[in-house]
Amino acid sequence: MSAILYGLLGAALTGIGLFGLLVRTEPLLRILAFNLLGGGVFLVFGAVARRGAAAGFAADPVPQAIILTGIVVAFAATTLAVALAVRIAEEPGDAPGAAPGADQPPDAP
Amino acid sequence: MMVDALLAAAILAVALATVAARGTFTATALFIGYGLLLAFAWVRLGAMDVALTEAAIGAGLSGALLLGAAARMRPHRVALDRAPGRAMTAAIGLGCAGVTAALAAAILLLPDPALSLAPQVAAQIGTTGLGNPVAAVLMSFRAVDTLLESAVLVLAVIAAWSLAPKGGWGGPPGLVQPQAQGGPLALLARLLPPVGILVAVHILWIGKDAPGGKFQAAAILAAMWMLAWMAGRTAAPPVSARWLRLVVAAGPALFIAIGLLGWLAEGAFLAYPPGLALPIIMVVEIVLTASIAVALALLVIGPPGRRA
Structure with a gap:
C-alpha cells in the first residue's frame, strides 16, 4: 500500500533531517536539514491522511488542511531563521570568530 | 506501486545528498529538487492542494530565499560551532535511526480500519x-x-x-x-x-x-x-x-x-x-x-x- 510506503519514507526523512541538523555546522545547511525534517513529518501525516480516504475523498481533508498550514508556517520560520543567519554573518566584527572584513581569506588570524 | 518505489528512492537519495553536500549552493539546489519530488509524492497520496503548496512554497519560494542567502553569506566567515567528532557523529546517527525506527513502528501500527x-x-x-x-x-x-x-x-x-x-x-x-x-x-x-x-x-x-x-x-x-x-x-x-x-x-x-x-x-x-x-x-x-x-x-x- 502506497500510504505505508510514503509513511516509512517520511520516517526516514525525519531521521535524515535530524541528523543533518545536529551534525552540520553551517547555519544555512542546518536550516536546510530542518526543512528536510519538516518534509518528513508532513509526509508521515500525509500517509495518515491517505489511509483516511473515505466518503469519496482521495485522502482525509482535515490532515491535508493542517499540512498545508504547516508548510506555510514552516516557510515563515525558515525566512526568519535565514534573516537571522544573514544578519549575524553581515554584522561587522561582532560575531565571535568572524573575520572583521569581508575581503579577508577565511583562515586569516 | 513501482512508480511509488522509484519516487521514494529518488526522494531518499536527494535528501541524503542534501545533508551530505559540502557547499550551501549545492545543498540548496538539491533541496529544490527534493521539494519538487515531494510535490509528486503528494500527488501520489491524493493531496493535490498540498502538492501545489509544496511546489510553490516548499520548493520555489524557499529555494529563491536560500539561494539568495547563500550568495549573501558567501563572502562572510560565519562563526561555526565545532563539528562533532567521529564518536559523537556515530552516536547522533544511532539516535536519529532510533527516531526513524520509532516513527516507522508508529506508521506500521496505525489502527485498522483507519480513523478518518x-x-x-x-x-x-x-x-x-x-x-x-x-x-x-x-x-x-x-x-x-x-x-x-x-x-x-x-x-x-x-x-x-x-x-x-x-x-x-x-x-x-x-x-x-x-x-x-x-x-x-x-x-x-x-x-x-x-x-x-x-x-x-x-x-x-x-x-x-x-x-x-x-x-x-x-x-x-x-x-x-x-x-x-x-x-x-x-x-x-x-x-x-x-x-x-x-x-x-x-x-x-x-x-x-x-x-x-x-x-x-x-x-x-x-x-x-x-x-x-x-x-x-x-x-x-x-x-x-x-x-x-x-x-x-x-x-x-x-x-x-x-x-x-
Missing part, C-alpha cells in the same frame, strides 16, 4: 457552499487555524523587519537590485508576470471547487513580484510605507472582524450565518490572498539593508 474525519467533512460540506473539501476545512471547519496562520505571516514580517541593521529602518527591504539589461532574467521579468497573475487568479477562484486556493495563488503572485523586483524593473517599497503595512495586515484583520461578527450574529467566533457562508469565505479568501502574497514576497526579499 472525511465522512464528517462530506456530511457538512454543504453548509459552506464549497466543493473543495480542503478549502472547506481551511475556511470553515478549522478556520481558526487558518486565521492564526495568516497572523503568523504578519508576525514573521514584523520579526524579519526588526532585524534591520542600524540606519536601515524605514528603507526599502532587501538588497537593491540592479536593472537587468538583456538576458533571460530581463525577458522573463517582462513575459511571465501577466501570465502568472492570470494563473494565480484562476487558482484562487477554482480553489473553491478544485485543488487551489489562496496560499497557492499568493505564492505565485509573490513569485511574479519578486521576478520583477530581481530584474530591477520595480523597486521594493520602503518598509515605512503605510499602504504596505495595511496590505499585509488587511487579510488577518478582516478575518478577525468576520469572526467577531459571527460571534455577535451567531453566538460563536467565526460562525458564518447560514446561506452567507460562501460569499463571506470568498471575500476573506481574496483579501487574504493579497495579504499573504505581499507577506510571502517581503519574507523572501528580507529585512531592509544598510542605506548607502
Whole structure:
C-alpha cells in the first residue's frame, strides 16, 4: 500500500533531517536539514491522511488542511531563521570568530 | 506501486545528498529538487492542494530565499560551532535511526480500519457552499487555524523587519537590485508576470471547487513580484510605507472582524450565518490572498539593508 510506503519514507526523512541538523555546522545547511525534517513529518501525516480516504475523498481533508498550514508556517520560520543567519554573518566584527572584513581569506588570524 | 518505489528512492537519495553536500549552493539546489519530488509524492497520496503548496512554497519560494542567502553569506566567515567528532557523529546517527525506527513502528501500527474525519467533512460540506473539501476545512471547519496562520505571516514580517541593521529602518527591504539589461532574467521579468497573475487568479477562484486556493495563488503572485523586483524593473517599497503595512495586515484583520461578527450574529467566533457562508469565505479568501502574497514576497526579499 502506497500510504505505508510514503509513511516509512517520511520516517526516514525525519531521521535524515535530524541528523543533518545536529551534525552540520553551517547555519544555512542546518536550516536546510530542518526543512528536510519538516518534509518528513508532513509526509508521515500525509500517509495518515491517505489511509483516511473515505466518503469519496482521495485522502482525509482535515490532515491535508493542517499540512498545508504547516508548510506555510514552516516557510515563515525558515525566512526568519535565514534573516537571522544573514544578519549575524553581515554584522561587522561582532560575531565571535568572524573575520572583521569581508575581503579577508577565511583562515586569516 | 513501482512508480511509488522509484519516487521514494529518488526522494531518499536527494535528501541524503542534501545533508551530505559540502557547499550551501549545492545543498540548496538539491533541496529544490527534493521539494519538487515531494510535490509528486503528494500527488501520489491524493493531496493535490498540498502538492501545489509544496511546489510553490516548499520548493520555489524557499529555494529563491536560500539561494539568495547563500550568495549573501558567501563572502562572510560565519562563526561555526565545532563539528562533532567521529564518536559523537556515530552516536547522533544511532539516535536519529532510533527516531526513524520509532516513527516507522508508529506508521506500521496505525489502527485498522483507519480513523478518518472525511465522512464528517462530506456530511457538512454543504453548509459552506464549497466543493473543495480542503478549502472547506481551511475556511470553515478549522478556520481558526487558518486565521492564526495568516497572523503568523504578519508576525514573521514584523520579526524579519526588526532585524534591520542600524540606519536601515524605514528603507526599502532587501538588497537593491540592479536593472537587468538583456538576458533571460530581463525577458522573463517582462513575459511571465501577466501570465502568472492570470494563473494565480484562476487558482484562487477554482480553489473553491478544485485543488487551489489562496496560499497557492499568493505564492505565485509573490513569485511574479519578486521576478520583477530581481530584474530591477520595480523597486521594493520602503518598509515605512503605510499602504504596505495595511496590505499585509488587511487579510488577518478582516478575518478577525468576520469572526467577531459571527460571534455577535451567531453566538460563536467565526460562525458564518447560514446561506452567507460562501460569499463571506470568498471575500476573506481574496483579501487574504493579497495579504499573504505581499507577506510571502517581503519574507523572501528580507529585512531592509544598510542605506548607502
